[in-house]
Amino acid sequence: MVLSPSAPGIRRAFGASLPRRSRGARPAPASRRRRRCVRALIEGLGSFRKGLGEDQMTPPQGRSLLTDGDEAAFSGRLLALARRTALEEGAGALSTVRLAREAGVPKLTVEKRFRTRADLLAALQADILVEAAEALVDALGGMSPRRPQALETLCRLWVAHWLDHPALFRVAFPEGAAPPRTGPRDPLAPLAPYFEEGLDGEGGRARADLLLCALHGIVQAQLGPRPGDWTEPGELVALAVDAARA
Amino acid sequence: MVLSPSAPGIRRAFGASLPRRSRGARPAPASRRRRRCVRALIEGLGSFRKGLGEDQMTPPQGRSLLTDGDEAAFSGRLLALARRTALEEGAGALSTVRLAREAGVPKLTVEKRFRTRADLLAALQADILVEAAEALVDALGGMSPRRPQALETLCRLWVAHWLDHPALFRVAFPEGAAPPRTGPRDPLAPLAPYFEEGLDGEGGRARADLLLCALHGIVQAQLGPRPGDWTEPGELVALAVDAARA
Numbered sequence: 001m002v003l004s005p006s007a008p009g010i011r012r013a014f015g016a017s018l019p020r021r022s023r024g025a026r027p028a029p030a031s032r033r034r035r036r037c038v039r040a041l042i043e044g045l046g047s048f049r050k051g052l053g054e055d056q057m058t059p060p061q062g063r064s065l066l067t068d069g070d071e072a073a074f075s076g077r078l079l080a081l082a083r084r085t086a087l088e089e090g091a092g093a094l095s096t097v098r099l100a101r102e103a104g105v106p107k108l109t110v111e112k113r114f115r116t117r118a119d120l121l122a123a124l125q126a127d128i129l130v131e132a133a134e135a136l137v138d139a140l141g142g143m144s145p146r147r148p149q150a151l152e153t154l155c156r157l158w159v160a161h162w163l164d165h166p167a168l169f170r171v172a173f174p175e176g177a178a179p180p181r182t183g184p185r186d187p188l189a190p191l192a193p194y195f196e197e198g199l200d201g202e203g204g205r206a207r208a209d210l211l212l213c214a215l216h217g218i219v220q221a222q223l224g225p226r227p228g229d230w231t232e233p234g235e236l237v238a239l240a241v242d243a244a245r246a
Numbered sequence: 247m248v249l250s251p252s253a254p255g256i257r258r259a260f261g262a263s264l265p266r267r268s269r270g271a272r273p274a275p276a277s278r279r280r281r282r283c284v285r286a287l288i289e290g291l292g293s294f295r296k297g298l299g300e301d302q303m304t305p306p307q308g309r310s311l312l313t314d315g316d317e318a319a320f321s322g323r324l325l326a327l328a329r330r331t332a333l334e335e336g337a338g339a340l341s342t343v344r345l346a347r348e349a350g351v352p353k354l355t356v357e358k359r360f361r362t363r364a365d366l367l368a369a370l371q372a373d374i375l376v377e378a379a380e381a382l383v384d385a386l387g388g389m390s391p392r393r394p395q396a397l398e399t400l401c402r403l404w405v406a407h408w409l410d411h412p413a414l415f416r417v418a419f420p421e422g423a424a425p426p427r428t429g430p431r432d433p434l435a436p437l438a439p440y441f442e443e444g445l446d447g448e449g450g451r452a453r454a455d456l457l458l459c460a461l462h463g464i465v466q467a468q469l470g471p472r473p474g475d476w477t478e479p480g481e482l483v484a485l486a487v488d489a490a491r492a
Binding site: 090092122173203205206207209210212213214215216217218220221224225230231235236239240243244246 | 336338368419449451452453455456458459460461462463464466467470471476477481482485486489490492
């Protein structure tokens with residue numbers, strides 16, 4: 001499995017009919033820099049492959065959402081449509097009314113699943129985080145959380161994932177950082193063993209929180225207006241993991 | 247001097263005629279929690295006073311911008327108007343056309359100062375950061391960067407400042423973290439001595455960057471949807487400073 005934009009959630013909803021972004025357009029300097037950072041982050045991690053250079057795909061338009069499939073698949077398709085809108089126009093453009101129009105279903109059909117705009121946004125964010133967590137666990141390829149380098153590998157892949165998908169990052173974290181973990185509905189639950197194993201001992205919870213905050217800031221710095229002013233993200237991740245272990 | 251919303255930039259532009267926000271409205275639970283965090287962050291810092299409970303003020307409407315004053319003051323007033331728009335409706339609502347309309351001046355008058363929307367946003371962000379840096383240096387009240395607790399005090403105040411002014415934070419950092427320092431036009435230059443003194447030695451620059459990223463993430467976590475899930479920001483700041491020193 002690869003840590004790529006063709007991630008489980010959308011793939012489940014739309015099968016194999018997903019368009020790939022054309023490679024014709026020359027990337028902006030910022031995105032070329034980001035790609036270099038991503039390569040540096042995953043360098044030496046051996047078995048990981050990434051769909052570098054591809055942007056997040058968006059589901060195709062004009063497809064009837066009411067063709068077969070069960071309730072979960074239907075909600076998944078609604079979320080995929082909402083994701084397209086958020087990626088193209090920002091999370092601010094989301095609404096249940098618009099989603100109903102685009103899906104070609106009555107407004108009530110959407111609001112039965114997502115009562116309000118906030119519910120819809122929360123569900124979309126959870127969807128993106130679950131997808132990221134699943135992609136990361138896939139990319140870790142069964143590496144035991146007990147292996148000494150497991151935590152740093154996970155953190156490098158986490159940062160690389162978001163640098164590779166900045167638009168998804170902005171939708172998933174529009175105003176603040178992710179809920180870290182804890183709780184049965186935590187979308188990042190699959191990653192918890194790596195944090196628990198890598199940061200056990202006294203104050204482990206606080207050190208894990210600090211590490212998550214630092215990783216978040218490292219991504220943000222790279223997505224900001226002057227990413228080149230910052231120390232390379234790979235070096236920062238290594239420092240952050242060391243610090244959290246201390 | 248106090249670290250309060252009545253900060254230098256806006257005050258310079260509009261003198262003492264700034265309205266205070268009414269205290270009548272009951273704050274939402276999230277903002278009450280934030281206020282508790284801010285209090286914890288500045289507890290024990292002795293000589294610091296904060297205008298807790300006040301939101302960022304916005305300049306009054308309908309005031310002619312072309313009454314006397316020099317060029318810098320005029321640009322400052324335009325920026326203050328732009329700030330009001332960004333605080334009330336988000337940075338996405340900014341434009342040179344709208345700013346000209348609100349200031350009651352021709353579009354070209356605005357575009358001579360801020361050529362594009364991006365220039366305007368960048369100037370507004372720099373204005374907010376300069377203001378934060380000045381307020382922090384004021385709040386430090388001449389504490390020498392050499393004092394052992396200077397760096398942690400600065401970091402606590404930095405996080406407290408943004409938790410106290412979340413709307414300003416969102417305008418200043420709409421998609422990414424701040425440019426850290428370096429360069430003559432760096433709005434955070436006044437804070438540099440504290441980072442240099444507190445984090446000297448080998449790898450100091452990388453450790454300072456990590457600390458800034460962590461502080462950014464700590465604020466973001468508190469502004470996110472489930473701030474209560476995170477370790478208290480005061481504890482995280484202390485850990486982050488310790489880690490950066492190691």
